[in-house]
Amino acid sequence: NNVLKLFRLMRLGKVFRLLRASSLISQVNRFKQIIEDRRQIRVDEGIVALAKLSLTVIVSAHWMGCINWMVCREFDFPEDSWVTSSGLEFASVAVQYNWCFFKALSQMVTLGFEDGAPVASTTCVARAGEEGRAPSNWCTIEHWITLACVYVGSVLYAVLISNVSSIVYNL
Numbered sequence: 001n002n003v004l005k006l007f008r009l010m011r012l013g014k015v016f017r018l019l020r021a022s023s024l025i026s027q028v029n030r031f032k033q034i035i036e037d038r039r040q041i042r043v044d045e046g047i048v049a050l051a052k053l054s055l056t057v058i059v060s061a062h063w064m065g066c067i068n069w070m071v072c073r074e075f076d077f078p079e080d081s082w083v084t085s086s087g088l089e090f091a092s093v094a095v096q097y098n099w100c101f102f103k104a105l106s107q108m109v110t111l112g113f114e115d116g117a118p119v120a121s122t123t124c125v126a127r128a129g130e131e132g133r134a135p136s137n138w139c140t141i142e143h144w145i146t147l148a149c150v151y152v153g154s155v156l157y158a159v160l161i162s163n164v165s166s167i168v169y170n171l
Contacts, residue, residue: 028052046167053163057156061108064149065100071145078138107146108153 028051032043072083082103083089088096 025052025055028055046170049163049167053156053160057108057160060152060156061101061104064104064108064152065097065102068103068145068149069096069100071141075138075141078136080136080138081142104149107149108156110150110153 028048032048035041035043069083072078072081075081077083077089086099088099091099
């Protein structure tokens, strides 16, 4: 039954088409052009590149936070999920979003793994440490989602370092 819920996630590909990252990036270029034309201020290409990268990181963290929440909700907030252990099921939408965004950013920069929460469920970690008890299916799914977030964050970190290095080199 839970595996069937995962297949519904395959529809997520259709949602990604709505993101249209290229249109977001073109907005940065348009904003640069407006500043240069109206204010007569020259904007360095390095600043534009960092703005585009920052926008990419923010959008990626938003999507990862939404995916973390959506998968947890699809499984009806399991007892050993990070949502339940943090008491977020009935919190306001703003609190839920802040936690999801924080969780995604923490995963993307690989912070918070020494304590477990909120990056990984402490119940999953405790259950995995007990002898003779296998982690639940939810714990396995949560670990794979965490791994995906860490991977996306690592790629974005590499792109950030290369962009900053390129900007410094061009100076």
